[in-house]
Amino acid sequence: MNAAPLPPVKLGVLISGEGTNLQAIIDAIAGGDLRAEIRLVISNKASAGGLERARRHGISVMTIDHRGYANRRDFDHALAEALQSHDVELVVCAGFMRLLSPVMIDAFRGRIMNIHPALCPAFPGVNAVRQALAYGARFTGCTVFFVTAGVDDGPIIVQAVVPVLQDDDEAALAARIHAEEHRIYPLAIRLYQERRLEIDGRIVRIRDYGHSAASGTLVNPRLD
Ligand code: GRF
Numbered sequence: 001m002n003a004a005p006l007p008p009v010k011l012g013v014l015i016s017g018e019g020t021n022l023q024a025i026i027d028a029i030a031g032g033d034l035r036a037e038i039r040l041v042i043s044n045k046a047s048a049g050g051l052e053r054a055r056r057h058g059i060s061v062m063t064i065d066h067r068g069y070a071n072r073r074d075f076d077h078a079l080a081e082a083l084q085s086h087d088v089e090l091v092v093c094a095g096f097m098r099l100l101s102p103v104m105i106d107a108f109r110g111r112i113m114n115i116h117p118a119l120c121p122a123f124p125g126v127n128a129v130r131q132a133l134a135y136g137a138r139f140t141g142c143t144v145f146f147v148t149a150g151v152d153d154g155p156i157i158v159q160a161v162v163p164v165l166q167d168d169d170e171a172a173l174a175a176r177i178h179a180e181e182h183r184i185y186p187l188a189i190r191l192y193q194e195r196r197l198e199i200d201g202r203i204v205r206i207r208d209y210g211h212s213a214a215s216g217t218l219v220n221p222r223l224d
Contacts, residue, residue: 006035006193006195007035008037009035009037009089009090009189009193010036010037010039010086010087010089010090011025011036011037011038011039011088011090011091011092011189012038012039012041012042012082012083012086012088012090012091012092013025013038013040013041013093013094014042014043014044014079014091014092014093014094014098015042015043015048015050015051015094015095016045016095016096016097016098017045017048017049017095018049019049019051019053019054019094019095020095020181021094021095021115021181021182021185022050022054022094022095023050023053023182024181024182024183025092025185025189026038026053026057026059028186028189033186033190034186034189034193035193036189036193038054038057039060039086039088040059040060040082040083040086040088041054041059041060041061041062042061042062042083043061043063043064044063044064044065044066044075044096044097044098045063045065046063048063050095051063060086062082064078064082066098072101073101073102073103075098076100076104076107077103080104080107080108083108084107089111090108090111090112090113090189090192091104091108091111091112091113092112092113092185092189093112093115093147094115094185095115096114099151100112102149105149110146110199112146112147113144113145113146113147113185113188113189113192114144114145114146114147114152114154115142115143115144115145115181115184116128116145117140117174117177117178117181118131118141118142118143118152119139119142119143119161120143120152120153120156120159121152121153122140123135123140124152124153125152128140128152129170129173129174129177130170133164133169133170137164138163138164138221139161139162139163139164139218139220140161140164140173140177141159141161141162141177141180142159142160142162142180142181142184143156143158143159144157144159144185144187144188145157146199146204155199155201155203155204156204157191157197157204158187158188158191160180160181160183160184161218162176162177162180163220164220191206195207196208
């Protein structure tokens, strides 16, 4: 007899901009690849394009402008209250350009994910794609991780590797990284929904990990 399917995970998505990762999550849910329900999308900017994407799909939206708060903690209290009042289980930061304080991290311990356009721990903070290019890295990519108090250094859930090509400019490389982000963020959330993630210190263990081509070695430039 098959076990009953696990319930959809209730998401709160935090954004500041275009929201293409939000869109990828919406699409994964609509396509049946992810059992989740987006309870609320919050932006700290009223002009964020992602708000319109959410509205178009009938998702509740809210703008909480950080400039209206005296400090990070007060802002985070407002965030946590809004998320909790919408019964959010997992907080998904998707291009949310604010650092979270212990107020949010404690309120949702082990239940906040973020995505960074680099292979953590390389190139943390802003302009990660520009940093990778300037450094001359042959590979970069993107990382989904659990948020901790540090900057882009929480336990890693999923990474995708993107080669840096000789003629890449920032826009071209960023576009290829973005395409991978749209694949790995829904995957990371699905692993959470399936209760397959276990945080063990700074290591995330994945139940039923199995084998995959992703464990293959990559070389750039090609060896042949
Ligand atoms: C992504 O590159 C993500 O890695 C970074 O912010 C960007 C958000 O893009 N944290 P979008 O708003 O999802 O299009």
